[in-house]
Amino acid sequence: MNDTHTVPEKYITHRVTGEKGRAAKIAFPETEAAIADYLKQAAAQKQSVITVGASTGLTGATFPQTGEWLLSLEHYRNILALDEETLTLHVQSGVTLAEIQDYLEPTPYFYAPDPGSKQATIGGTAATNAGGMRAVKYGVTRENIRSMVVFLADGSKLAVGSLNNKDSSGYDLKDLFIGSEGTLGVITELGLKLRPKPAAKVSVVIGFEQLDDLAPVVYQILGSSLQPAALEFFDREAIRYAERFLAEDFLEIEGECFLLLTLDGSDEESVAQQLTQLSDASAKMKKQSFQPLREEQAQRIWRLRGAIGAGIEHVTQQEPLDVVVPINQITATIKRLRVVCLQSNLRAVFFGHAGDGNIHICLLREGLPQEEWEERLAVVLHQIYQEVAKRGGLPSAEHGIGLLKKPYFKEAIDPVKLQVMRQLKQALDPQNRLNPGKIFDITDK
Amino acid sequence: MNDTHTVPEKYITHRVTGEKGRAAKIAFPETEAAIADYLKQAAAQKQSVITVGASTGLTGATFPQTGEWLLSLEHYRNILALDEETLTLHVQSGVTLAEIQDYLEPTPYFYAPDPGSKQATIGGTAATNAGGMRAVKYGVTRENIRSMVVFLADGSKLAVGSLNNKDSSGYDLKDLFIGSEGTLGVITELGLKLRPKPAAKVSVVIGFEQLDDLAPVVYQILGSSLQPAALEFFDREAIRYAERFLAEDFLEIEGECFLLLTLDGSDEESVAQQLTQLSDASAKMKKQSFQPLREEQAQRIWRLRGAIGAGIEHVTQQEPLDVVVPINQITATIKRLRVVCLQSNLRAVFFGHAGDGNIHICLLREGLPQEEWEERLAVVLHQIYQEVAKRGGLPSAEHGIGLLKKPYFKEAIDPVKLQVMRQLKQALDPQNRLNPGKIFDITDK
Secondary structure (H helix, E strand, O other): OOOEEOOOHHHHEOOOOOOEOOEEEEEOOOOHHHHHHHHHHHHHOOOOEEEEOOOOOOOOOOOOOOOEEEEEOOOOOOEEEEEOOOOEEEEEOOOEHHHHHHHHOOOOEEOOOEOOOOOOEHHHHHHHOOOEOOHHHHOOHHHHEEEEEEEOOOOOEEEEEOOOOOOOOOOOOHHHHOOOOOOOOEEEEEEEEOEEOOOEEEEEEEEEOOHHHHHHHHHHHHHOOOOOOEEEEEEHHHHHHHHHHHOOOOOOOOOOEEEEEEEEEOOHHHHHHHHHHHHHHHOOOOOOEEEEOOHHHHHHHHHHHHOHHHHHHHHOOEEEEEEEOOHHHHHHHHHHHHHHHHHOOOEEEEEEEHHHOEEEEEEEOOOOOHHHHHHHHHHHHHHHHHHHHHOOOEOEOOOOOOOOOHHHHHHHOOHHHHHHHHHHHHHHOOOOOEOOOOOOOOOOO | OOOEEOOOHHHHEOOOOOOEOOEEEEEOOOOHHHHHHHHHHHHHOOOOEEEEOOOOOOOOOOOOOOOEEEEEOOOOOOEEEEEOOOOEEEEEOOOEHHHHHHHHOOOOEEOOOEOOOOOOEHHHHHHHOOOEOOHHHHOOHHHHEEEEEEEOOOOOEEEEEOOOOOOOOOOOOHHHHOOOOOOOOEEEEEEEEOEEOOOEEEEEEEEEOOHHHHHHHHHHHHHOOOOOOEEEEEEHHHHHHHHHHHOOOOOOOOOOEEEEEEEEEOOHHHHHHHHHHHHHHHOOOOOOEEEEOOHHHHHHHHHHHHOHHHHHHHHOOEEEEEEEOOHHHHHHHHHHHHHHHHHOOOOEEEEEEHHHOEEEEEEEOOOOOHHHHHHHHHHHHHHHHHHHHHOOOEOEOOOOOOOOOHHHHHHHOOHHHHHHHHHHHHHHOOOOOEOOOOOOOOOOO
16 A cells, blocks of 8 residues: 655645646655556546656646646655666666766766756656757767656556667557656656766857857857767856856856857867867857866856756746757747747747757746736747747757647647547557646647 | 559568468559558558568568558659758658668768668668667667658658657657558658768777677677777678678688677777777787778678678578677577577577677578478577577567567567557557558457
8 A cells, every 4th residue: 555645735836837736645655566556546546647756847747737646756766776787777767867976976887868957856857858968969868768667557567668779679669658748657667878988078168249150150060070968058148147146157258159068088189189170160160269168167167057047047937948949940040039039028048958959948027917927928938839830840859848838739739640649648548547638638628 | 543553473472481472452652642542542441551662671571461452662762852951861761771872972971770781761771670780889770760751541641750859749759650660650751860971980800719708898898988880790600601602701810709890980080099999908808819900801891791691591591580688698698599509400690780789690491391491490489589588688679570570579578568569559550451460460369
């Protein structure tokens, strides 16, 4: 039997809007048997179940709207085994990214995905297919999970993926569950792909007068043999939020918008070579500054880059977007979206993962009264997602659709694709009991 | 309307067993409208449809058993566009790998997957999630397809994947269709991921007295910061088939079994560095020889490696297997499978992709009468697939399951996983009309 508890406030509060929801109960199982048992009870009583991790999600994907049963995996959090022969770390899904980083610190290996919140559970990052800073070289969460254990709606246990490096043996079920936001199954265990830590790295900041000068440089880098481990962009305004929040200074450097990139490699010499290659290429760039960073500088600048979102959240309520466009559309999209925001009278801060076409837009509430904020937001979100779709982009690169982006996802998606998603959901969860009403509705509402 | 034809012999002949099947008709559509039309006709008349490419598959996946309608995409073969901004090559699915290689030859880009048969259509390699020599660094077909157009059983058109580098926007349908061997939909168009060609590379042969000495070297290389673009193994016996077939000599070099690997990089210097790193590491290896190859030597040795399968097929009927095990199981598996083959009185040649744990076993018929061949084969296959499953391996790394491996796949697979596969098949193809009876049966037979 599971311990069920009255539901603490945190689990029924919408992380972004502050709205209050309703959950019938919550369990914190510590064994597979307890997980299966809870799911079977829910099935028997025709109750819906929402799987919960660290509640760091930004889309309301675990927000209970209708008295669902919550299944928290926060106590299902053992690091099970480090397999150095296949370079796999086996963990239960309630382990956090920070715990994984700490565990791997003294080893020669690292787990590549690096989403913003280190307090997120690994299970949550699998459910949303989280991205982060290093995706440009090492891929998103999807590419770094070898295997998973998943519990289905009826409580049965399924192993997907494997430790094999190639697989042409039946349907790829693993990738169907990754990114499905708890609507198809409960991810309880993961085999994570590890990589040898790069022996050397260097970070560089390149400053530009304007966005139009930055884009060609991004294309040039991505089209070259350089493989930056991170390739971020931000402007002065964005970094100022982080400076104030952390009380640390950015660089004394010319430029209005910036690329921050890291080159890594197997030894100092190969990194030095890459830096020379980048510096040679940059001779032809329309740039204002080019500054390789000393180690302590690099740490500070990356700290600042990582704190932009928190810095904004510290001073105002905000709506954080994570749209993505094909890499060749990034400048045109940002320029257009800036105009859209201006016309809607909403202040917005832009930054993101230039190497992935992944643009973060923080829409700022600042002093706006609730009603006006909601009205302006509705107008501007509709326009932003339309502009993104028009350019072949997607509403979410790494946060997921959840609840907040559901209406915009429905507008953007090909109706045939939505129909196929519904058919798959119905095949695996015929009673629509796993996280119902998230990503899409099973019938047209 | 489609041109339908009486069905040429080639399409009803099993490529591996020589068996004759039966197909009602075949069409070679050249437009999307014709593809949709053919599928709609088949739906209206409740007929099953098998999608056919270049018929180079090794598992009987396109073999018509019961008078199905064949849908050949061999005439749907335009290269549509090279998009240098997103590094994507858009092609119709009937284009062959050879044609893609030729097209990209004068460009600075390459398409990484390199399966054995260059006459395979790109659509066929997507349907089987084909692997090949360069998977150890660049991934298999799955990792190199950005987007696809798929036609469903009812003739409706679906776009999956996109040119975006990140995607947390709904279920991952693209990866469900890749590797589904034509049982879920008809892949008609693909957006292929291109990469800048490495500016420099070098190949090295390392000779060992015995398999036990080779394995630790593979682990050492994979656990280091070296990232070989290929890491193959074979023994003297295997390479002799290729030598006789091509009338070319291998090297004058000590050793009974060999690693053949390629190091590539952005310039000569970085490749030279990698070679030094490998050579330093090799000082501690229990090896008999270590030979970096001059360019013309490398070409010859890779030609020989690529011709092992053809060299065997040239002298005897064979059953080609493509099992895969976790990388740390490779030596133990090969040693055990050698014993299994010996005990069954079937000669077998072993070689494969050491970096992927992907073992090719060619079981040789040689002079055996049909009945004896089939009997011994049935016994040995059963044992081989059992041994592989016991070690966490899979029946197919890159050829697919098709018809030939179906009974062994059924034995190896978790019944819950098989049930989920059936549910998905039923969701997308409720009348079981797309390549029915391949990979698995929709009901227990």
